[in-house]
Amino acid sequence: MMAWLGIEIGLGARAMQQARSASDAIALAAAARARDGHELVRADALAAAAASRGPNGPVIITMSEGSGGGGDVELGRWDESTRTFTPDPEGGNAARARVRFAADHPNGTASRALSGLFGPSALAIERTSVAVHVRARHTTSLLLDAASGVVLNVDGTATVDLDGGLSARSSGTGCVVVGADASLSASVVRAAGSVDAGSVSQVEGSVIDGFDVPPDPFASLLMTPIDATSAIAIDHDDLSVTQVEPGVHQGIEISGGSVVLLPGLHQFAGPIVVRGMGSLVLQDATVQLDASASLSMAGQGSVTGTPSAAGDWAGAAFLQRNSTEPWILGSAGQVDVSGMVYAPQTSITVQAEARVQFGSAILGSLTCTDSAAVEFTSDIDELKGVPVPGRARLVR
Numbered sequence: 001m002m003a004w005l006g007i008e009i010g011l012g013a014r015a016m017q018q019a020r021s022a023s024d025a026i027a028l029a030a031a032a033r034a035r036d037g038h039e040l041v042r043a044d045a046l047a048a049a050a051a052s053r054g055p056n057g058p059v060i061i062t063m064s065e066g067s068g069g070g071g072d073v074e075l076g077r078w079d080e081s082t083r084t085f086t087p088d089p090e091g092g093n094a095a096r097a098r099v100r101f102a103a104d105h106p107n108g109t110a111s112r113a114l115s116g117l118f119g120p121s122a123l124a125i126e127r128t129s130v131a132v133h134v135r136a137r138h139t140t141s142l143l144l145d146a147a148s149g150v151v152l153n154v155d156g157t158a159t160v161d162l163d164g165g166l167s168a169r170s171s172g173t174g175c176v177v178v179g180a181d182a183s184l185s186a187s188v189v190r191a192a193g194s195v196d197a198g199s200v201s202q203v204e205g206s207v208i209d210g211f212d213v214p215p216d217p218f219a220s221l222l223m224t225p226i227d228a229t230s231a232i233a234i235d236h237d238d239l240s241v242t243q244v245e246p247g248v249h250q251g252i253e254i255s256g257g258s259v260v261l262l263p264g265l266h267q268f269a270g271p272i273v274v275r276g277m278g279s280l281v282l283q284d285a286t287v288q289l290d291a292s293a294s295l296s297m298a299g300q301g302s303v304t305g306t307p308s309a310a311g312d313w314a315g316a317a318f319l320q321r322n323s324t325e326p327w328i329l330g331s332a333g334q335v336d337v338s339g340m341v342y343a344p345q346t347s348i349t350v351q352a353e354a355r356v357q358f359g360s361a362i363l364g365s366l367t368c369t370d371s372a373a374v375e376f377t378s379d380i381d382e383l384k385g386v387p388v389p390g391r392a393r394l395v396r
Helices: 002-032 038-050 197-202
Strands: 073-079 084-087 094-101 125-133 140-145 152-154 159-162 165-169 176-178 183-191 203-208 241-244 247-249 252-254 258-261 264-268 272-274 279-283 285-289 295-297 302-306 316-319 327-329 334-337 340-350 355-358 360-368 373-376 392-394
Touching (some): 002 094, 002 125, 002 392, 084 094, 176 183, 197 203, 252 258, 295 302
Parallel strands (some): 152 176, 159 373, 183 203, 264 285, 272 295, 279 302, 316 340, 327 340, 334 355
Antiparallel strands (some): 073 084, 073 094, 125 392
């Protein structure tokens, strides 16, 4: 009897180890893909489960549709200070995976030998693991390019969140400043000068001062000149949807309704102002602003859409060189544009309760204040360095 019990205890211990290894592997696979979309998260989580062994073969898990997953694999947010995981239907930076071995589960139980004595649930095993996404340090999501001075200022309770790294080309001391109640999240912050000493604790990520920031990779790429004399006004009544063909446009103010920029290059000789309940939509379009033009947003205005996939500037949503006017994005406005913003001399201020999301950006400077939030969700291929292995880590 003692030998029998010893064997069964060993089998149970092995099953517990199998459950732990499987849940760890699934959580790591899902977290590594947390920023790449639900389909890739699901595919890698299922692949990790299939490669893991349970009592009766490959481990079986369920995962619901939707950005946040569900079932045995959930995406959400990990709070390092409280060490808690909170599911988020919109996805997040972490994944929680559960593996069950039980009689009522397709994985089955670890052993049925003692079921007559202790019941079939005696060896039911459940293991949960949490892993958090580790941002790639060899990437750059935001390049700020100025000779001197502060190039990034995050103040109030504002947040700036980058999928990859930040490179700040400014020789000044304290060229990156983050207030006591604000936060900057990036895989790495590289500064040609230095990050403000009092701001380092507000940065989630590594900080490297005195870094040799790479040059602007698009500095020599030509832009189509804007012929302001041929600019045509956009006729929009602030009520309906106005579709606009590519071409040279005068400035526009949108207070209501939607202006949809159809696929191609749209050049603006004057400013774009989106306010009230107005909406500007990029439908596979690229916006090029004249040096004296700007983009501004107020009220509950919104700017959304995708960039053009054609031409030398494929993937760029907004273009501007030699800027003389700042961009002001404020109030309760929303920006959700997947492409890159290339405006290497432009100063952008995001303020009040604005929510701004771009793919990546090359700017002169960025200020984020009040309770605004700015997020960059991708990186700039031309600024990638040598890959750094590892994109997720176990936290529980």
